[in-house]
Amino acid sequence: MTALALETVTKSFPSVEGRVEVLRGVSLDIARGSAHALTGESGSGKSTLLHIAAGLEQADSGRVLVGQSDLTTLDEAGRAALRRGHVGLIFQQFNLIPSLSVAANLGFQARLAGKHDADFIIHLAQRLGVADLLSRYPEQLSGGQQQRVAIGRCLAARPALVLADEPTGNLDEETGDRVLDLMLELTAETGAALLLVTHSSRLAARCEARHHLRAGRMEGTE
Amino acid sequence: MTRAALAALLSHWARNKLQLAMLLAGLALATALWSGVQALNAEARSAYATAEALLSEGATARLDHPSGQIAQESFGALRRAGWLVSPVLEARVTLGDARVTLIGIEPLTAPPGAGPALAAEDLAAFFSGRGFAHPQTLREIRDVPREIRPSEAVPVGTVLVDIGQAQAILQSDHLTSLTLAQTQPEGLRPLETLVPELRLLSPGEGAELAGLTDSFHLNLTAFGLLAFAVGLFIVHSAVGLAFEQRRAMFRTLRALGLPLRTLTACLATELLLMALVAGAAGLVLGYALAALLMPDVALTLRGLYGAPVPGALQFNPLWALAGLGMALGGTALAGAQALWRLWHLPPLAPAQPRAWAHASARGMRVQSALAGALALLAIILAVYGTGLLAGFLLLAATLLAAALAVPLVLTTVLRLAERAARGPLAEWFWADSRQNLPRLSLALMALMLALAANIGVGTMVASFRATFIDWLDLRLVAEVNVIPRSQDEARALEAFLAPRADAVLPMLRVEAQLSGQPAQIYAMKDHATFRDNWPLIDPVPQVWDRLAAAEGVLVNEQLYRRSGLRAGDELDLPQIGPMPVLGAYPDYGNPLAQAVITLPRFSEIWPEAPIRQLAIRTEDAPTLIAALQDEFGLSAAQITDQAQAKEISLAIFERTFVITRALNLLTLSVAALALFAALVTLAGMRLAQLAPLWALGLTPRQLAGLELTRALVMGGLTMLLALPVGLVLAQVLLAVINVQAFGWRLPLQVFPGDWARLGLWAALAVLAAASLPALRLWRQGPAQLLRVFAHER
Amino acid sequence: MGRGGLRQRGCIWLLALLLALPAPLMGQGFAGLGADAEGFAVPERGRALDFPTDHGPHPDYRIEWWYLTATLTGADGQDYGVQWTLFRSALAPGEAEGWASPQVWMGHAGLTSATGHFAAERFARGGIGQAGVTASPFHAHIDDWHMTGHARPGEDVLDRLELHARGSEFHYTLEFTAEGPLVLQGDQGYSVKSPEGQASYYYSQPFYTVSGMLHLPDGPVEVSGQGWLDREWSSQPLSPQQLGWDWVSLIFDDGHRMMGFQVRGREGFTAGTWITPDGTPTPLPDGALRFTPLARTRINGRDVPTSWQIDWPEGGLSITTEPLNPSAWMDLSVSYWEGPLRFTGTHEGRGYLEMTGY
Incomplete structure (x- = not known):
């Protein structure tokens, strides 16, 4: 069963030298429970692809399917609702809500989506090793701890699709590896599909499938 | 090097034009209100001086009679005894279309003064009927039944004529006072034996305009100062924000070898430039404001104290200098913190703004302690204070204590609301409001001050008005x-x-x-x-x-x-x-x-x-009035019926508080601007806080709605807080200031309708202030929010 | 603008009128009144003066004065001089009741010693009793200053006068007794003042003996000496080209009297009267007298010739005057020099000098 499908998606941006085509007909298919990596150099369009998959940006043409829903037919509110209920997003930084405690951050999306499960959240917190930090605030946490909370918050809502954009980019290698391990482990446990955007082939190697973008075109899939 | 550094610093403003506009507008408005009020005061005071100089009342002693009338023979008797006295006849008369004070003088014997000097320009003409009046009064008289020449040396509302002319106009053969020349011959018979029935007034006595009107001017000054303080809130927050935003630039400049001293000097120069530009603009605004308000101030002073103040404003360079000085001083005060922090900044301090919430925790404790101390001072003043100054100090302490307590009270309220909140969004809403409070607190304090002042003054005026109307009805019973x-x-x-x-x-x-x-x-x-x-x-x-x-x-x-x-x-x-x-x-x-x-x-x-x-x-006023007119040929000016009398009294009353109301409204506008400035500048920083929520599935529209709601809630809470403070203020005004300044105490009456109206205005002001950032979030939300997550950030 | 400045500017025209000051000062003041003495009576040659009526005021004429000077010697052996003047100036011809009166009065009092000079002034409106003159019995006053006649039956009303004036630093009370007749100046009292023919009515009583008390800041002094009264009224100011005048009254040790003046200007003009001890006047025509300034004194920023040589070649007279106090400046609303003098030369005696327009 497909968790995310992109069909010949194009995207261009206006710039001083005219329109820049960032995505030139990209297709992608990710089944539920599988972990895919998307690699490419800076400016290859991988972040844009992720943003389009999340409904943060709209494709110029092509189709974007998340589960059964075609994102290109939804308006901003529809895309937001879809994100709330079905998609988990993890970024390099600015993931947590600074005014809420770790506990509140962990439960936030699940409660927004109406899928709150306290036991599951405690379970996740223990698995992620942040159970002792529940009453703290994001700024009191290290980078690694912050990303673990972000993963927990994302998974607590039981999304069908997890989109991660360089989630370990701000972390040192050792910490990053541990965070990635947890992410892969837990997405697999919850049966969510994962699309990991990274420029590191070492990290990409940990996923089941790898896609490489170059100048807006999918160069190959392994 | 310095020029390059300055250019780099200034480039910040080119990219943050709105922030610059806020900073300049805040400073300009603060300067405008302050200097406007000062211009009004200066004009009035110069008018008092004119009035005094006309007959040099400040320097010469006078004789008068308790009945207000002196027989002319007393003048002759005193002169023949060698006393150098000069006759004056003063009375209120209707001349043309205006009611004026007619002053008759005898220029040959009068002590040197502006009046005799005017008369001496052409004695023959003066003796045979030429008069002098302020140009404004001349316009008010319109159809002049005699030759009256314009002169700025004559106070407004006064017509100066020869003593003989005055007696003819008044059909009187009396005098009202005798002025004594400063030096008298020696060895004269004492006044007590010559004219025992007359009363000797020492120089300046009975011409206490300046003293009587002090309270009015103190009132204006207090308002000007309040507005200035509110304006400084804007400047302070704008300067502080610009400092935070340029931390990275400071670091880079210093890493490139710019000495700290030069950098600080550059920043100070930048502040100076802005103070000069905004100060100049503020002066222009202030002058315009004062010119606009002057007629009402003049009418108030004339109605309340009979003080002859012209309705037109003169330009005084000294005033402009003082206003500019105030702008510079205010900027220095508002920017001192930023400069001090720059001076103590390690060269490679983190470029990211520190977490405000935690940095301000200590600040809030200090602030609360200060609020407590001021509240205590207010209580002490309320119990033990006497005099007008103590009254104003009490006002200031109360207002400041309340303003300083705003963050503490709001934090507590928001914390309680957060605890009571159900649902993730509500929780976030309150928690986030609380976390952002420190950045808004200055603006909210300003708003609180303005609202409290508004409620206080409004309640005082309305209480006064209600009491006054009841009293008029009782007092003006004669038909x-x-x-x-x-x-x-x-x-x-x-x-x-x-x-x-x-x-x-x-x-x-x-x-x-x-x-x-x-x-x-x-x-x-x-x-x-x-x-x-x-x-x-x-x-x-x-x-x-x-x-x-x-x-x-x-x-x-x-x-x-x-x-x-x-x-x-x-x-x-x-x-x-x-x-x-x-x-x-x-x-x-x-x-x-x-x-x-x-x-x-x-x-x-x-x-x-x-x-x-x-x-x-x-029982039958019209018949009686008609009979009086037939029988005695009384003029309309001599007869007033009850309705007219009430109308005149009420009109004077209404005029009295026009200025207060106008300044009140302006102060509220400045506070709204402060809030606007805070919200607009905050909007940029808010994006990073809002972006995760967007990613988690909230639409920009929802976020914009929440932001607007947040501003309204904060404004509403501030209004609620301002209400008791305003009532305390009104009570102080009615029971302390009024008693000291005017001598009467009035009962406090509450007017919830007025509060509702003010609440509506405040809500509109807050909405206006919050809607631009919210609108931006709604319309350009995705694009802006996305940038937060973009890697290049 | 200083207080004095205001005052001075205001009253300049008035003084110009009263003292017939020259043109530069007059322009403003006369502009509104008409330079041709419109409405005012004008002196006519040949009109006989009528006493005591003419001792009283002539409200139809523009200007008039009662002008007393006295050269005195104190019990302390010192010389003194006293001046007392009441000026009348009409803003319009005629008299009216109360404040409507067009008459303005001004009093000047001076007291000079070798070391000091005091001056005071008073202003008053006519019509209200603050100042005025009645001819018979004679009484002239402004405020508490007065010149009161105590003449016995058969005497001229001016023959016995009591004089009083008071300033902030001095006052005096003097008795004047006439030892000779009134003297008509010029042509039977018609005195020409310029080549253009401006003229006034002018008579004098130059034969007073004086006694009384002066009260100076240092204390009272009993004095005695001789006095001179000038009465003059006119409606015609000096001609525009005339700048001011120098006037002397001289009392010779041998009993003769002489009045002389020169009007300074583009065309100078002199006149005088030689008076024998029995009161017979001889008018001295224009040019008969020569006034030569000898020494100048700097007073109040002006150069004033305080010592003169006066020659009357046809009368064999050549004298040099020395002021009792060269600083006898009347620093009043409008200032002039007025003080006592002694003269030596072909003749000796005492006198009074008045100089205007400096």
Whole structure:
């Protein structure tokens, strides 16, 4: 069963030298429970692809399917609702809500989506090793701890699709590896599909499938 | 190097034009309100000086008579005895379309002054009828029945003529005072034996305009200062924000080898430039504001104190310099913190703004302690303070304490709300509001100040108005009032009216000193008009009977409060001696002390006191007025009916608070601008906080709605907080300031309708302030929010 | 602008009128009145003066004065001089009751010693009793200053006068007794003042003996000496080209009297009267007298010739005057020099000098 499908998606941006085509007909298919990596150099369009998959940006043409829903037919509110209920997003930084405690951050999306499960959240917190930090605030946490909370918050809502954009980019290698391990482990446990955007082939190697973008075109899939 | 650094620093503003606009607008407005108020004060004070210089009253002693009239023979007798005195005749008359003060002088004997100098330009013309008046008064008179020349040396509302002309106009052969030349020959017979009936007034006495109007000007100054402070809030937050945003730039510049000293100097120069630009703009605005308000200020001062102030504004370079100085000082004050922080900044300090919430925790503790201390001071002042200054200090302490307590109170309220909240969004909403409070708190404090001032002053004015109208209804019971042209006419009128009216109540008074204050003693005929209608404060039993039996005096509230009198205390009356005080009566709008004794006793002591007015009780006013006009040929200016009298009194009252209201509104506008500035500059920082929520599935529209709601909630909470503070303020104004400044105490009345209206205005102001950032978030939300997550950030 | 400045500017025209000051000062003041003496009576040659009526005021004429000077010697052996003047100036011809009177009065009093000079002034409106003159019995006053006649029956009303004036630093009370007749100046009292023919009515009583008390800041001094009264009224100011005048009254040790003046200007003009001890006047025509300034004194920023040589070649007279106090400046609303003098040369005696327009 497909968790995310992109069909010949194009995207261009206006710039001083005219329109820049960032995505030139990209297709992608990710089944539920599988972990895919998307690699490419800076400016290859991988972040844009992720943003389009999340409904943060709209494709110029092509189709974007998340589960059964075609994102290109939804308006901003529809895309937001879809994100709330079905998609988990993890970024390099600015993931947590600074005014809420770790506990509140962990439960936030699940409660927004109406899928709150306290036991599951405690379970996740223990698995992620942040159970002792529940009453703290994001700024009191290290980078690694912050990303673990972000993963927990994302998974607590039981999304069908997890989109991660360089989630370990701000972390040192050792910490990053541990965070990635947890992410892969837990997405697999919850049966969510994962699309990991990274420029590191070492990290990409940990996923089941790898896609490489170059100048807006999918160069190959392994 | 310096130039490059300065250019780099200034480039920040080119990219943050709105922030720059806010900073400049805040400073300009603060300067405008302050300097505008100062211009008004300066103009009024210069008018008082003009009034005093006309007959050089500040330098010369004068003689007058308690009845207000001096026989001309006294002048001749004094001159023949060698005393250098000069006659003056002063009276209110209707000239053309205006009611003016007519001053007749004798230029040959008058002590040097602006008036005699005018007359001496052409004595022959002056003697034969030429007069002088302020250009504004000349315009008000319009159809001048004689030659009156414009002169700025004559106070507004005054017409200067020759003494002989004045007597002819007034159909009088009396004088009102004699001025004494500064140096008199030696060896003359003393005045006490020559003219025992006359009273010697030392120089400046009786010309206490400056003293009387002090409270009014203090009032204006307090408002100007409040507005200035509110404006400085804007400047402070804008400068602070610009500092935070440029931390990275400071780091880079210093890493590139720019000395800290130079960098600090550059930043100071930048502040100086802005202060100059905004200060200049503020001066222009302030001048325009003052010019706009001047006519109302003039009318207020004329109505309340009889102070002759022109309605037009003069430009004074010294005022401009002072205003600019205030702008520079204010900027220095508002920017000092930023400069100090720059000076103590390690070269490679983190470029990211520190977490405000935690940095401000200590600040909030200090602030709360300060608020507590100020509140304590306010309580001490309320209990032990005396005098107008203590009253204003009490006001300032109360306002500041309340303003400083705003963050603490709001934090507590928001924390409680957060606890009570159900649902993730509500929780986030309250938590986020609380976390952002430190950045908004300055603006909210400013808003609180403005709202509290508004509620306080509004309540005071409305309470005053309600009391005043009730009082007017009681006081102005006589259906018709007539001003006789002469004492013969007064007696004839009395005789004519006796069989035709229900009652004729003559108004007689003499000037006197009571408890060391300039005062008037009035005669009161024992009549139901007074017994039934005059409201009294602390009367003794059978007060009216005792007054009629000449067993005591009534005093007005001003004298009662200023001299700390109580019913039963003795008051020393000239030529009568001590008499017990039987009670006090409210006497709004009168700066002088007053005492009332019964008419028969009054006539015994001052048989020559002229009847100034006759109050007539009648069932059929129109018929009586017609009869008076037919029989005595009285002019319209001599007869006022009840309705007219009320109308005039109310009009004066309304004018009195026009300025207060205008300044109030302006202060509120500045506060709204402060909030706007804070919200707009905050909006940029908010994106990073809002972006995760967007990623988690909230639409920009929802986020914008939440932001707007947040601003409204904060504004609403501030308004709620301002309400009790405003009431305390009103109570202080009514029970302390008014008593000190005017001498009357008024009951506090509450006007929830006014609060609702103010609440609506405040909500609109907050909405206006919050809608631009919210609108931006809604319309350009995705694009902006996305940038937060973009890697290049 | 200083207080004095205001005052001075205001009153300059008045003084110009009273003292017939020259043109530069007059332009402003006369502009509104008409330079041709419109409405005012004008002196006519040949009109006989009528006493005591003419001792009183002539409200139809523009200007008039009662001008007393006295050269005195104190019990302390010191010389003193006293001046007392009442000026009348009409803003319009005629008299009216109360403040409507167009008459303005001004009093000047001076007291000079070798070391001091005091001056005082008073102003008053006519019509209200503050100042005025009645001819018979004679009484002239302004405020508490007065010149009161105590003449016995058969005497001229001016023959016995009591004089009083008071300033902030001085006052004096003097008795004047006439030892000779009134003297008509010019042509039977018609005195020409310029080549253009401006003229005034002018008579004098130059034969007073004086006694009384002066009260100076240092204390009272009993004095005695001789006095001179000038009465003059006119409606015609000096001609525009005339700048001011120098006037002397001289009392010779041998009993003769002489009045002389020169009007300075583009065309100078002199006149005088030689008076024998029995009061017979001889008018001295224009040019008969020569005035030569000898020494100048700097007073109040002006150069004033305080010592003169006066020659009357046809009368064999050549004298040099020395002021008692060269600083006898009347620093009043409008200032001029007026003080006592002694003269030596072909003749000796005492006198008074008045100089205007400096």
